[in-house]
Amino acid sequence: MFHYLIFDVDGTILDTEAAIxxxxxxxxxxxGEEYQMEELRFALGIPGKETLRRLKLTDVERIHLGWAKEVLEFSEEVNVFKGLREILKVLADKPVKMGIVTSKTHQELKDEFDPFGLSSYFQYTINANDTEKHKPHPDPLLACLEGLGATQQDVIYIGDSIYDMQCAKSAGVKFALALWGAKTVGQFESADYILKEPKDILTLINH
Structure with missing residues (x-):
């Protein structure tokens, strides 16, 4: 049984794929750059500025600000995954603590996550501004463990991307794949748990 559940946000709590x-x-x-949607999927799960750098764009700061504003134009396409809000409510009454490790910046969390009214469920949050290195590096997850006062053995990280899994593995933490966001188990052979739907999260604290 795990006493600390740490969640990714995009693709795990919020269905943000289309908006991003x-x-x-x-x-x-x-x-002046044209890309097919499929070519941009690598952007899911890493900080926005890292995405723009990988696309070899020069004025990263300016473009990133424009992108942050543009995402909000698609906010009607962002939803909490079905059943997840209810599960967070159930978990809030259990003897577990919850945290967040996300590649969103502090401002993006404020603009894109806080409006859903879920922030109070989480005792500690690490965003892209909080650590120098980002997923798949272990630093963000280790910083969250420290903030929660947790040990590696007592924690599970729930995410949907390969970066989430690599981050967990390099931090020495168990990883649970949120299949509702990942949509496929290919690449995730080394996941410790496969969660098919949000209610499966409860199995992590009851076994």
């Missing part, structure tokens, strides 16, 4: 990819595509067109 459509807004990125739109911003890139403005910069």
């Amino acid at each position: 990819l459509k807004s990125l595509q739109k911003v890139l067109v403005r910069e």
Whole structure:
């Protein structure tokens, strides 16, 4: 049984895939760059600035600000995954503590996550501004463990991307795949748990 559950946000708590990819595509067109949606999927799970650097764009700061504004234009396409809000409510009454490790910046969390009213369920949050190195590096997860006062053996990280799994593994923490966000188990052979739907999270604290 795990006493600490740490969650990723995009693709794990919030279904943000369409908003992230459509807004990125739109911003890139403005910069004279055309990409198919499929070519941009690598952006899911890493900080926005890292995405822009990998796309070899020069004025990263300016473009990142434009992208952050553009994402909000697609906010009607962002939802909490079905059943997850209810599970967070159940977990809030259990003897577990919850944290967040996300590649979103502090401002992005404020703009894109806080409006859903879920922030109070989490005792500690690490965002992209909090550590110099980001997923798949272990630093963000280790910082969250420290903030929660948790040990590696007592923690599980729940995420949907390969970066989440690599981050967990390098931090010496167990990893549970949120299949509702990942949509496939390919690449995730070394996941410790496969969660098919949000209610499966409860099995992590009851076994």
